[in-house]
Amino acid sequence: xxxxxxxxxxxxxxxxxxxxxxxxxxxxxxxxxxxxxxxxxxxxxxxxxxxxxxxxxxxxxxxxxxxxxxxxxxxxxxxxxxxxxxxxxxxxxxxxxxxxxxxxxxxxxxxxxxxxxxxxxxxxxxxxxxxxxxxxxxxxxxxxxxxxxxxxxxxxxxxxxxxxxxxxxxxxxxxxxxxxxxxxxxxxxxxxxxxxxxxxxxxxxxxxxxxxxxxxxxxxxxxxxxxxxxxxxxxxxxxxxxxxxxxxxxxxx
Numbered sequence: 001x002x003x004x005x006x007x008x009x010x011x012x013x014x015x016x017x018x019x020x021x022x023x024x025x026x027x028x029x030x031x032x033x034x035x036x037x038x039x040x041x042x043x044x045x046x047x048x049x050x051x052x053x054x055x056x057x058x059x060x061x062x063x064x065x066x067x068x069x070x071x072x073x074x075x076x077x078x079x080x081x082x083x084x085x086x087x088x089x090x091x092x093x094x095x096x097x098x099x100x101x102x103x104x105x106x107x108x109x110x111x112x113x114x115x116x117x118x119x120x121x122x123x124x125x126x127x128x129x130x131x132x133x134x135x136x137x138x139x140x141x142x143x144x145x146x147x148x149x150x151x152x153x154x155x156x157x158x159x160x161x162x163x164x165x166x167x168x169x170x171x172x173x174x175x176x177x178x179x180x181x182x183x184x185x186x187x188x189x190x191x192x193x194x195x196x197x198x199x200x201x202x203x204x205x206x207x208x209x210x211x212x213x214x215x216x217x218x219x220x221x222x223x224x225x226x227x228x229x230x231x232x233x234x235x236x237x238x239x240x241x242x243x244x245x246x247x248x249x250x251x252x253x
Contacts, residue, residue, distance in 0.1 A: 001025040003178060004061040006048070007068030009035050011137065012099060015171035016065060017041065025178070030057040031068070048082040049074055054089055063095045063178050071111045079114040080121070087125050095182050097174055098122055100133040102163075102188050106231040108222045119185075128182035132174060135190045135233060137167040138247040146201045149212040154205075157224060158198030158216025163233040165191035166242040173239070188237035191244070194230065200244055207248040 005020070007013045008029035020027050021039050029038065030046040030053070046053030048068050058064070066086075070078040090096065100119055104112040122129050141164045146154050173189050195203075201214045218224075226232070242250075 001178065002028070002060060002062045004028045004030060004057060004064045006030050006046075006057075006064065006066045008038075008043075009033050010067055010069070011139065011167055012171060013067040015167045016067065016174065019168070019171055019175055028057070028061065030054075048078050048086065051082065051085050054086055058089055058093070061093065063097065064090070064093055065097045065099070065174055065178075067099055069115075075111055075114055079111070079118050083118050084121055087121060087127060090125075090127050093127055095178070096122065096127045096129040097177055098129060098131045099170075099174060100131055101232075102133045102135045102190060102234050102237070103226070103232040104133070107226045123184075130177055130180075130183045131185045132177070133185075133188045134170050135163040135165050135188070135237075137170070138164045138191075138242075138244050139167065140164075141197075141200065141244075142204070142248075145197055146204055149210075152212050153215045154201040154212060155215045155217060156197045156201055157219045157227075158196055158201070158214065159218065160197040160224065160227040161194055161230040161233055162197065162200065162227075163191045163194045163230075163235075163238075164200075164244050164247075165189060165240040166247060169240045169242060187239070188234045189239045190234050190237035191240045191242075192238050193243055194233050194235065195244060203245050204248055207245060207252070 003025050005016050008031045028042045030044045032047050034043050044057040046057040100115055104116040141162050170189050198214050198216045205212050
């Protein structure tokens with residue numbers, strides 16, 4: 001099987017490459033920047049924004065895992081315009097695996113709306129596909145919201161809920177799909193527990209044996225409310241096994 005991983009320098013792409021090393025499949029990777037430590041993988045330059053290099057990247061490929069994404073910069077150009085152009089080059093693809101995000105149709109955040117629109121583009125194409133939504137990664141939540149205390153306090157919108165998941169578990173799940181038939185929209189891949197951000201901050205204090213405290217502050221607006229209501233979670237989709245506390249402990253090893 002000939003596999004292409006796009007966005008191979010990102011968090012998910014890097015996790016995929018770590019697990020695909022030694023695979024019996026032929027693995028090709030593509031991105032704007034050549035990854036370090038890529039081993040025996042074949043790297044092809046491509047730019048989802050301009051379309052440069054995409055035809056060479058997808059040539060003779062059977063399966064694509066599409067992790068290329070841009071949450072903050074040129075998002076529409078990459079998530080929609082570039083993605084639609086990319087799909088137009090994939091008439092020979094046997095299986096297109098698209099990682100997505102839980103709750104994107106209910107959370108008023110522009111990047112999420114674009115991901116939802118991209119899902120629709122894929123569904124309306126003739127390409128055999130599997131869409132796998134996941135909840136936020138453990139590392140994403142920690143780095144974005146509880147990375148560093150301020151004046152001995154983690155200042156957080158504490159009632160926000162997360163069902164964070166280990167990125168390596170999710171990557172393993174995507175790899176398992178490579179040799180399966182396309183499934184359309186499949187089950188969400190979520191973490192094993194739902195915690196408030198305040199609970200997650202307290203776990204970090206406990207695991208790291210810190211003398212910090214948590215200051216929880218409410219926020220206004222629909223975006224904050226959607227997270228406090230757990231629109232980014234799915235209690236029926238508890239497929240991951242590594243809890244946030246275990247993720248923090250693993251970092252200390």
